[in-house]
Amino acid sequence: MIKIILPDGQEKQFEGPLSVEQIASSIAISLGKATWGAIIDGKYYQRDEIVTVGGKLELITEKSPQALQLINNSASLLLAHTLQEMYLDIVIAQSEASGEGFYLDFDLNPSIKEGDLAKIEEKFKQNLASHLQVQKVCEPFAIGAKRYKNNSYLQELLQSANESAICSYQIGDNFYYQPFDVVSFKLIKAFKIMGLAGAYWQNNAKNKMLQRISAVSHFSVSQFEEMLKELNDRKERDHRKIGKDLEIFTFDNLIGPGLPIWLPNGMVLKKIIQEYIREKEWEYDFVEVETPVIGTDEMYKISGHWDHYQENMFPVMERDNEASVLRPMACPHHIAVFNYKQRSYRELPLRIAEHAILHRFESSGSLTGLERVRMMTLTDSHIFVRNSQIKDEFKRCFKLINEVLTTFNIKVDYYSLSLRDPNNKEKYYDDDQMWENAEKMLQEALDELAIPYVPMVGEAAFYGPKLDIQIKTVLNHEITVSTLQFDFLLPKKFNLSYINSKGEISTPTIIHRGLIGTYERFIAILLEQTNGVLPLWLAPTQITIIPVALTASHLEYSQKLQQQFKQLKIRTIVDERDERLSYKIREAQTSKIPYQLVIGDKEVAENVITYRQYGSQEQITMPFDQFIIQLNDLIINKK
Numbered sequence: 001m002i003k004i005i006l007p008d009g010q011e012k013q014f015e016g017p018l019s020v021e022q023i024a025s026s027i028a029i030s031l032g033k034a035t036w037g038a039i040i041d042g043k044y045y046q047r048d049e050i051v052t053v054g055g056k057l058e059l060i061t062e063k064s065p066q067a068l069q070l071i072n073n074s075a076s077l078l079l080a081h082t083l084q085e086m087y088l089d090i091v092i093a094q095s096e097a098s099g100e101g102f103y104l105d106f107d108l109n110p111s112i113k114e115g116d117l118a119k120i121e122e123k124f125k126q127n128l129a130s131h132l133q134v135q136k137v138c139e140p141f142a143i144g145a146k147r148y149k150n151n152s153y154l155q156e157l158l159q160s161a162n163e164s165a166i167c168s169y170q171i172g173d174n175f176y177y178q179p180f181d182v183v184s185f186k187l188i189k190a191f192k193i194m195g196l197a198g199a200y201w202q203n204n205a206k207n208k209m210l211q212r213i214s215a216v217s218h219f220s221v222s223q224f225e226e227m228l229k230e231l232n233d234r235k236e237r238d239h240r241k242i243g244k245d246l247e248i249f250t251f252d253n254l255i256g257p258g259l260p261i262w263l264p265n266g267m268v269l270k271k272i273i274q275e276y277i278r279e280k281e282w283e284y285d286f287v288e289v290e291t292p293v294i295g296t297d298e299m300y301k302i303s304g305h306w307d308h309y310q311e312n313m314f315p316v317m318e319r320d321n322e323a324s325v326l327r328p329m330a331c332p333h334h335i336a337v338f339n340y341k342q343r344s345y346r347e348l349p350l351r352i353a354e355h356a357i358l359h360r361f362e363s364s365g366s367l368t369g370l371e372r373v374r375m376m377t378l379t380d381s382h383i384f385v386r387n388s389q390i391k392d393e394f395k396r397c398f399k400l401i402n403e404v405l406t407t408f409n410i411k412v413d414y415y416s417l418s419l420r421d422p423n424n425k426e427k428y429y430d431d432d433q434m435w436e437n438a439e440k441m442l443q444e445a446l447d448e449l450a451i452p453y454v455p456m457v458g459e460a461a462f463y464g465p466k467l468d469i470q471i472k473t474v475l476n477h478e479i480t481v482s483t484l485q486f487d488f489l490l491p492k493k494f495n496l497s498y499i500n501s502k503g504e505i506s507t508p509t510i511i512h513r514g515l516i517g518t519y520e521r522f523i524a525i526l527l528e529q530t531n532g533v534l535p536l537w538l539a540p541t542q543i544t545i546i547p548v549a550l551t552a553s554h555l556e557y558s559q560k561l562q563q564q565f566k567q568l569k570i571r572t573i574v575d576e577r578d579e580r581l582s583y584k585i586r587e588a589q590t591s592k593i594p595y596q597l598v599i600g601d602k603e604v605a606e607n608v609i610t611y612r613q614y615g616s617q618e619q620i621t622m623p624f625d626q627f628i629i630q631l632n633d634l635i636i637n638k639k
Contacts (some may be wrong), residue, residue, distance in 0.1 A: 203365020
């Protein structure tokens with residue numbers, strides 16, 4: 001007797017083994033037809049797979065959250081088979097799928113070219129139409145591993161999997177090791193290859209460069225078309241494309257991967273943001289310092305970064321019996337600022353801020369434009385407080401962060417309360433009382449602020465809990481923009497002290513504050529959330545002045561206007577190219593310049609300006625002084 005527990009808690013009993021389809025049909029005939037497969041007590045079964053043991057049932061249909069994941073899993077398997085048929089010498093390395101698509105990595109010489117992708121897509125669709133059958137085959141590890149003895153990539157994956165059995169998928173005479181669940185190929189109704197690129201094996205630049213095909217699939221043709229539109233929209237809103245189109249930043253492999261180069265437009269944008277951040281920090285009583293971009297290995301051993309963060313640090317530089325490292329964070333440096341003299345309780349809170357240049361060795365496979373880089377500038381601060389000041393200072397810092405993000409109109413996804421995993425004594429400093437006190441205090445502060453947070457166990461820093469403000473990128477990456485962290489540990493490690501009101505020695509607490517995170521990541525977020533249409537106060541070029549004709553009168557008036565704007569610190573260019581007026585206006589729109597001034601005979605004769613705002617067809621004529629009042633209102637109020 002097999003007992004199946006339905007999602008609503010009801011129980012159904014069956015005399016003996018039966019398929020998933022039969023179980024679903026016993027509930028409702030329509031459900032049997034709609035079912036793709038099932039999860040019973042955590043184990044996945046395909047639609048026609050025989051169930052021999054009971055448990056809690058979850059039926060999988062196209063309405064299930066994992067539906068697209070299963071479709072993309074299955075499409076990646078069929079693509080592997082398609083490539084194997086077309087290229088007999090190909091070595092399939094690995095694939096990864098999500099609800100938004102998949103990629104397949106492989107090794108082939110000579111390599112596949114862009115021109116081959118159409119043929120691969122056509123062959124895939126032919127295989128799809130031929131209703132190929134897939135069989136799951138599970139074997140003892142020794143037997144299963146022999147099937148892939150000539151595939152070094154799969155051998156590496158199998159050894160790291162550390163399993164007693166290997167489950168493969170058989171299509172005809174070919175076997176494929178893909179450690180995920182699939183559905184019938186006939187459920188794949190749409191498929192498209194999105195691109196061909198290179199990818200290091202295991203995202204490690206020391207390994208061989210493989211090829212990667214990215215693709216998407218769907219169970220619905222109409223929904224697939226909508227998905228393609230959304231993916232194209234995301235591509236247009238990807239900060240890497242916007243950054244290139246607007247000439248904000250670039251990279252050069254000769255300089256090094258993950259090392260951003262700020263172009264003139266990007267430098268203007270970065271400096272404007274920095275000026276605003278400095279104004280806000282001054283308003284909130286922060287004092288700015290500048291500290292070295294390197295530190296001794298001994299300093300990071302004391303702080304604990306050496307033990308907990310070394311894999312993300314650049315290699316040690318050794319010379320003349322000295323060992324230094326590019327700093328991954330500036331905490332110890334700011335501790336040195338606090339510690340250079342004996343402090344009094346009257347000096348606390350001491351709010352030390354720095355636009356700190358940091359270096360972190362991110363894996364080459366994880367580098368993503370400005371979102372994830374190896375050299376960055378962090379809006380960093382460490383606030384040294386008495387214990388009685390912790391909550392109030394946390395609230396004050398959150399108010400500052402909230403004001404800044406609101407000014408930039410940044411859309412927050414959610415607030416993460418990052419807590420330690422109390423069972424992980426290796427990752428987190430082993431002091432239960434310290435952790436319990438810190439987490440309790442942080443939760444109380446959040447509750448008093450009525451911030452709707454999501455507890456995330458195991459996401460804390462090694463020295464304390466933190467509040468992370470999370471953002472979703474157009475690539476659906478979840479990244480942190482701002483952070484506040486409590487730290488009771490580093491003050492002890494560095495023997496920090498101040499003289500309290502009783503004349504006794506006391507230990508301060510540190511609050512780590514990342515105001516907008518790194519400039520690199522923040523500007524990536526800003527470009528994506530604005531689609532590159534920056535508000536006037538942030539736009540690298542605020543106005544383009546376009547003379548209707550390259551006559552002396554038009555050019556002289558345009559240049560005169562530019563000098564007047566320059567005196568008012570308004571950033572302008574004069575487009576003196578010998579091109580059609582319509583072309584110049586269209587290019588200014590493409591460059592997303594907030595205002596275009598068109599200067600013709602009327603403007604020269606009447607000493608006025610005619611402007612057109614980005615995204616508008618309307619042309620408005622007014623005196624220069626009136627236009628300046630309008631601009632200043634937008635710039636001062638940061639609109």
